[in-house]
Amino acid sequence: MNYHWNWGIFLEPVxxxxxxxxxxxxxxxxxxxxxSLTAWLIALCIGIAVGALRxxxxxxxxxxxxxxxxxxxxxxxxxxxxxxxxxxxxxxxREWSLWVKQDMPAKEFIxxxxxxxxxxxxxxxxxxxxxxxxxxxxxxxxxLALGLTLGQAYRHVILPQALRIVIPPxxxxxxxxxxxxxxxxxxxxxxxxxxxxxxxxxxxxxIETYLAVxxxxxxxxxxxxxxxxxxxxxxxxPGLIGKPA
Amino acid sequence: xxxxDFSVWQPSLPFIRDGLLFTLRLTLVAMSGGIVxxxxxxxxxxxxxxxxARVAGAYVDxxxxxxxxxxILWFFLVIPFITGSPxxxxxxxxxTFTAFEAAFYCExxxxxxxxxxxxxxxxxxxxxxxQAQTMIHVILPQAVRNMLPVLLTQTIVLFQDTSLVYAIGAKDMLKAADVVGxxxxxxxxxxxxxxxxxxxxxxxxxxxxxxxxxxxxxxx
Numbered sequence: 001m002n003y004h005w006n007w008g009i010f011l012e013p014v015x016x017x018x019x020x021x022x023x024x025x026x027x028x029x030x031x032x033x034x035x036s037l038t039a040w041l042i043a044l045c046i047g048i049a050v051g052a053l054r055x056x057x058x059x060x061x062x063x064x065x066x067x068x069x070x071x072x073x074x075x076x077x078x079x080x081x082x083x084x085x086x087x088x089x090x091x092x093x094r095e096w097s098l099w100v101k102q103d104m105p106a107k108e109f110i111x112x113x114x115x116x117x118x119x120x121x122x123x124x125x126x127x128x129x130x131x132x133x134x135x136x137x138x139x140x141x142x143x144l145a146l147g148l149t150l151g152q153a154y155r156h157v158i159l160p161q162a163l164r165i166v167i168p169p170x171x172x173x174x175x176x177x178x179x180x181x182x183x184x185x186x187x188x189x190x191x192x193x194x195x196x197x198x199x200x201x202x203x204x205x206x207i208e209t210y211l212a213v214x215x216x217x218x219x220x221x222x223x224x225x226x227x228x229x230x231x232x233x234x235x236x237x238p239g240l241i242g243k244p245a
Numbered sequence: 246x247x248x249x250d251f252s253v254w255q256p257s258l259p260f261i262r263d264g265l266l267f268t269l270r271l272t273l274v275a276m277s278g279g280i281v282x283x284x285x286x287x288x289x290x291x292x293x294x295x296x297x298a299r300v301a302g303a304y305v306d307x308x309x310x311x312x313x314x315x316x317i318l319w320f321f322l323v324i325p326f327i328t329g330s331p332x333x334x335x336x337x338x339x340x341t342f343t344a345f346e347a348a349f350y351c352e353x354x355x356x357x358x359x360x361x362x363x364x365x366x367x368x369x370x371x372x373x374x375x376q377a378q379t380m381i382h383v384i385l386p387q388a389v390r391n392m393l394p395v396l397l398t399q400t401i402v403l404f405q406d407t408s409l410v411y412a413i414g415a416k417d418m419l420k421a422a423d424v425v426g427x428x429x430x431x432x433x434x435x436x437x438x439x440x441x442x443x444x445x446x447x448x449x450x451x452x453x454x455x456x457x458x459x460x461x462x463x464x465x
Contacts, residue, residue: 070448070451071444073447073451074443074447074448074451075440076408076443078409078411078419079408079419079439079443082436083436083437083440086433086436087436087437090433175310178312179311179312180312181312182314183312183409186411193312193314193412196315196318197318197412200322206322207323210319210322213315217311221310
C-alpha cells in the first residue's frame with residue numbers, strides 16, 4: 001500500500017494540451033448533465049404516452065405499448081448504445097447514412113441522449129401504467145359519463161392524478177438516468193466516466209480522480225432527488241394519504 | 246440501406262459461446278455470492294446493534310448511488326492495492342459484481358424479511374426457538390419465497406449489467422462479439438447478434454418469472 005497521494009493534481013495541466021484536469025472534469029460534468037436531462041425529457045414524453053396507451057381498452061394499443069417496454073427492457077443499455085450508434089445508421093437511405101456517419105454534428109451526444117431516453121421511457125411507462133391502474137375506476141367512468149371523450153378523460157382527469165401519484169418511483173428513475181448516462185462513455189461521449197478514465201490514464205492519480213468523479217455523481221443524484229421532492233410537495237393530490245406538505 | 250452479411254455469424258459461434266459461458270459464470274457467481282452477502286447485510290441493517298446497522302446501511306446506500314461503470318473502474322483500480330498484485334479483468338469483474346449486487350439483493354431481502362407477519366416471530370418464540378433458529382427456520386424461508394420473483398428479476402438485470410465489464414476489457418459475450426466483428430470487419434452484424442442473444446435470454450427468463458410469480462404467492 002504505497003500510493004502517492006497528490007491532491008493538487010486537479011490544478012495541474014494535462015500531459016498534452018493547455019487544459020487542467022479540472023477543466024476535463026467540468027467538461028465531463030457538462031456532458032453528463034446534457035445527456036441526462038435531454039434523455040429524461042425524451043423519456044417523460046414517450047414514457048407517459050406509452051404508459052397511457054397500455055391502459056386503454058384497445059387491444060392493439062396495449063400490445064404495441066407492451067412490445068415497446070419489453071424491447072427496451074430486455075437488451076443491455078450498452079448494447080442499445082451500440083445498436084443506435086453503429087447499426088441504426090445502416091437502415092437509413094444511402095445519402096442520409098453517409099451524412100450521419102461523417103458529418104452529423106454532436107453525433108455521440110444525440111445518439112446517447114436518444115438511446116438513454118428510449119431506454120428510460122420503458123421504465124417510465126411501467127410506472128405510469130401502475131399509476132393509472134391505482135386510480136379508482138370511478139374517476140374514469142365519471143369522466144366518460146360527463147361526456148368527455150377518452151382522450152379528454154386521459155388529458156384532464158386520469159393523467160393529472162396518475163402522474164402525481166407516481167412521482168416517488170419517477171424520482172428514483174430520474175436519479176437512475178444520471179447513473180445510466182455513464183454508459184455513454186462507450187460511444188465516445190466526453191461525459192464524466194469518459195473523463196475519469198482519461199484522467200486516470202493521463203495523470204496516474206486514479207484514486208483522487210475517481211473520488212472526485214464519484215462526488216460529482218453524488219451531487220447530481222442528490223440534486224435530482226431534491227428537485228423531485230420539491231415537485232412532489234407542490235403537486236400532492238389533496239385528500240390522499242401521504243406525508244403532510 | 247447498407248449491405249448486411251450475416252454469414253459472419255457462423256464462424257463467430259465458438260467465440261460467442263466462450264464469451265457467453267463467462268457471462269453466465271459471472272452472473273451465477275455474483276447472484277449466489279450477492280444473495281448470501283446481501284442477506285447478511287440485510288440482517289445487519291435490521292439488527293438492534295446501531296453501529297452495525299449504520300455501517301451496513303452506509304455500504305448499501307453508497308453502492309446504490311454510484312454508477313455501476315464507476316464501481317467497476319474503482320474495484321479494478323483498488324483491488325491490486327489490497328491484494329498487492331495485479332488481478333485479471335475477469336477476477337476483478339467477479340469480485341466487483343458480487344460486492345455491488347449484494348447491496349441490491351440486501352434491499353430485496355430486507356423488504357422480504359419485513360414482509361413476514363409479526364405473529365410468525367411470536368409463534369416461533371412461543372415454541373421455544375431461539376433468535377437464530379427463528380431467523381433460519383421461520384423468517385428467511387418465507388422471506389425468500391415472498392421475494393423469489395423480485396430476486397430473479399434482479400438477476401435478469403444483473404445478467405444485462407455484466408455487459409459493462411466492457412469498461413475494463415474482460416472477455417464476456419459482448420467483448421467476444423466485438424472482437425469477432427473487428428476481425429471479420431463486420432461489427433454491425435455482430436452487435437445485432439449479441440442484441441438478439443441478450444433479448445432472447447432475458448425475455449424468456451422474464452416470461453418464466455411471470456409464471457413463477459403466479460405460482461409461488463403465499464396464500465394467506
